[in-house]
Amino acid sequence: MLNLTQPDSDNSSIITKMDHSDKKHTIAPEPNKRRQAQITDIPSPVGPELHVCMGLNACKNQGFTKKNDCAGMGLCATIVHACHTVNDCRGQGGCGLFGTAPEFCHPGENDCKYQGSCGSPILATRYFVDGPNQGLSVWQLARKRFEERMSKAGKKYGSPPPKQAYGPTAEFAAKIGQYQYESCGQSGSHYCSFAFDPKVKDAEKKANREAFMKNSSKAHYSDEACVKK
């Protein structure tokens, strides 16, 4: 069971903004698109509870904007990092794209600094590339794990914003001033379309994304191979 507060975390960590557009080649920071920023540069102040995404906060006013009414109702992550093994603290692994099957079973539940799999925040389009839940939404499993933790602790929690029921989209993250890790790696954007007409391209992107989120919501998230011996 994780302690959902992170007392040894460093709020003033310098973080890196990365652009994971589909023009990206390297998985490491693409230099001409990166900038350095203090986490306090992000428009909305963050609270002391550090978590990896929307709806994963354990307490009232502990989401990205500090204006959520209840646990589980925060709008986005309060920590930002780029990828596997560069998280500052426990519980900060975003999961999905780099790591191992056991890690992929526990988004936001890593035990320690540097043990996190993948970046934070976890946008709605992030998917597992391996393990028993390959191809399914990372955020939806992260939320499931959160609900399991809260229920086990006998704590109440609310729902994430209804329009973002499957996790925050890139547009939503941009709107509230959060970083947008669509996907990281060299294979390109998950829901990007190859259509030549811009309107068709946009429509296909949206349809691809919505189909992915809905399919994940109907899927059974397997715990097979998640239980560590």
Add this chain to the structure above:
Amino acid sequence: MPKKKLFNIPTVVMPSNFDAAMEQAITLELATIPTYLSTYYSIQRLPDQQTLYKKLLERMPGKVKQAQDLTLEIMVYANKTAALIMGVLIEEMLHLALASNVRQAICGLPPNLMGIAASEGFKFPTQLDGHEPEFPINLGPLSLKQLATFLKIESPNAFELPAKLIEERAIDYQTIGQFYTMIEDCIKNHFSGAYDLGDRLQLTPNPRMGVYSPNSINTAYYDKDHKPHFVNQDDSGGLVEVIDSETALAALGIIVEQGEGNQDGNKLQLDAAGMPIPLPVIDGKVVMDKGDADDPSGKELAHFDKFYEAYSLGYYYQEMLAGYGLDFFSLFVHNQDLDPKQADYDSPNAKPSIKDPKKGDNAVAALKLESELGNAIFTYILLMIETCYRTKSTKTQFQIFMYGVHKAMIWLLSHFGGNISNILYQKKGKTYSAALTFEFYDFAAKPKMRPKAQIIELADQLSKVWTVEGWLSKGNKSSAAFMALPDIDLDYNVKDIDKDLGIKGNAFPTAHA
């Protein structure tokens, strides 16, 4: 044809030379990594769709739909071929670990990766020692010729080069599979039963967290409908702890099966020029054989078949685009030299230039340092893997692999391998995109400085001469996070990782059951 070999092996494997045979097996697996990686880095996985389309439409005026369709096919090919190569590369890393596990268990010796990398035979171009017929292996960009080399490396069948290409040489073995068969026979005949493992660690299927995954986002690609596909499968095999002859044979079996597939699949056939005869392509798809899979579910192609698919489809497009006066591969592959060297970059004739220079950029220093840093990271990865077999602590081993090998491969080497292509240089009157050279970095040349400190120093120097690498400066927290590697000296002494990296709490994963 290069004369040097990775090293010489005997023609038979016996208990007296078993150690040498396993050293060669490890060398074989290690030698594939730079060449596959270098070719991978040469691919622009996401070429600009509109630029590509315009190029094609220029050559087929008025054929809008055909040019659009072909654009997408080329984009999918680029992304998929890169994913296939990365999928093979990940499994080659697995094979390196499996071969090292066998050597550790039976011979009681860790892999000598630093020694292999420092040897003359490891300088590219090289060739698979003992492979008959011989053929050169280089660090070239993606091309039909390069894929042909990959096919020869992974070929399940003995093949013959045309007489004019064959050099006289004693036959040691003809395929990697045959070589491993000799090792397997020796184990069956002379090393059966349980092994005394002592306190010697192997890289094993870690029960708590695991260190091996067959897929990452870089083994995924998207089809024309933008649906993701994964080139590797969980059921094709993973790490095996070698505790007896049965597990030793299981480990070796994975190496052969993943590499060459089973014997019912496609075989390598060469034409008169020594090039593979491509498989048929129907409706834009390569006709593969049912026996080409290497896993029980039949979803994962063996290395040989992954490359045969990429080769055959590449051949198909190359022929098609030649009809329009276009070179297929140059549409999405960096123009990289076959065997780039640090000396090429350091030469006064290199005259490097940065593709998108910023004020204050120093192309000469940037090329030198980016390449040196790539070599230093590659060499340090080998040092870290070796140390995983030398440490007596499972926690230290886990931390070295997770915080060191993973991070250095996924982030550092990959970053430098991609970014260095943004520098052009001259060699013998031709202009090339720079690429990593995968040369042994001699940390011992600075005996008073630990290897990790040397890497951080190189990164800091690079940050001062190339704007886009400014994030690597010593005072930058991002740099600190990405350079937070375990600190290992050349004598395999490991600094206290928890203390050195500021790790508090439970540094070894607990069960989530």
